[in-house]
Amino acid sequence: MIIAVDGPAASGKGTLASGLGRHYGLPYLDTGLLYRAVGRAVEAYEASDDFEQRAIAAALTLDEADIEPEYLQSSKIGSLASKVAVIGAVRSALFDYQRDFATQEGGAVLDGRDIGTKIAPEADVKLFIQADSKSRMERRARQFEARGQAVDRYALYHQIEERDARDMLNPNGGFYKADDAHLLDTTLLDIEAALRAAIAIVDGTMAGKAGSLEAPRKKL
Numbered sequence: 001m002i003i004a005v006d007g008p009a010a011s012g013k014g015t016l017a018s019g020l021g022r023h024y025g026l027p028y029l030d031t032g033l034l035y036r037a038v039g040r041a042v043e044a045y046e047a048s049d050d051f052e053q054r055a056i057a058a059a060l061t062l063d064e065a066d067i068e069p070e071y072l073q074s075s076k077i078g079s080l081a082s083k084v085a086v087i088g089a090v091r092s093a094l095f096d097y098q099r100d101f102a103t104q105e106g107g108a109v110l111d112g113r114d115i116g117t118k119i120a121p122e123a124d125v126k127l128f129i130q131a132d133s134k135s136r137m138e139r140r141a142r143q144f145e146a147r148g149q150a151v152d153r154y155a156l157y158h159q160i161e162e163r164d165a166r167d168m169l170n171p172n173g174g175f176y177k178a179d180d181a182h183l184l185d186t187t188l189l190d191i192e193a194a195l196r197a198a199i200a201i202v203d204g205t206m207a208g209k210a211g212s213l214e215a216p217r218k219k220l
């Protein structure tokens with residue numbers, strides 16, 4: 001079973017996708033970390049003329065050892081990730097790794113922006129996670145504060161909005177809800193309730209697929 005989880009920044013898609021991975025015993029990939037690792041690799045060259053070429057080179061040579069979540073979680077790296085993510089050649093360079101992960105034997109759960117549209121359009125279940133901007137900002141603020149970081153909520157809100165806007169306008173993206181994705185708005189749900197809702201969607205979708213494979217009934 002392939003489960004695709006997409007949604008905007010700090011919507012909680014990673015929390016849900018990893019929870020679904022644990023629940024169904026499936027390997028999980030946070031694809032945002034790949035873009036973040038490329039962004040981090042070119043952090044020093046953001047204002048350089050060759051930023052794009054450097055980002056492409058970094059994506060082509062990205063190694064699993066570069067995916068160090070503890071260095072990739074900041075707003076600054078998130079913003080850089082969304083800047084390298086508009087470069088078509090960066091996306092192409094990262095495609096095969098994500099595609100191979102999605103199509104591995106036994107299935108997988110992936111979260112990102114284009115999983116249901118580009119990476120695994122054939123996914124068995126697609127979830128599009130939404131939450132209003134204020135809730136997303138508050139969740140991210142608490143996440144940073146739990147790590148002992150001071151947070152300027154006004155600045156954080158605008159960073160999230162700015163990143164969402166860049167992502168939505170990405171000409172090489174696919175950052176929209178797939179037609180066959182289930183929308184899950186978690187604004188009013190805590191983590192446990194959101195995970196229960198996501199599991200109910202996956203179970204319901206898979207039961208529906210199994211039902212449609214049964215021989216059609218014929219009325220006497």
Ligand SMILES: Nc1ncnc2c1ncn2[C@@H]1O[C@H](COP(=O)(O)OP(=O)(O)OP(=O)(O)O)[C@@H](O)[C@H]1O
Nearest residue numbers: 009010011012013014015139143186189190191194
């Ligand atoms: N339903 C929820 N209610 C409250 N907090 C939540 C909920 N879902 C996730 N969170 C918290 O919000 C923060 C962001 O969640 P998470 O990292 O899963 O979002 P994300 O969409 O994967 O973010 P990113 O776009 O940066 O990858 C985390 O601290 C997480 O624990």
Ligand SMILES: Nc1ccn([C@@H]2O[C@H](COP(=O)(O)O)[C@@H](O)[C@H]2O)c(=O)n1
Nearest residue numbers: 031032033035081082085112113114167
């Ligand atoms: N499949 C994806 C995943 C992420 N991106 C870009 O990376 C940025 C950071 O992602 P997070 O999920 O960690 O917030 C994101 O803003 C996107 O620009 C992507 O393009 N495709």
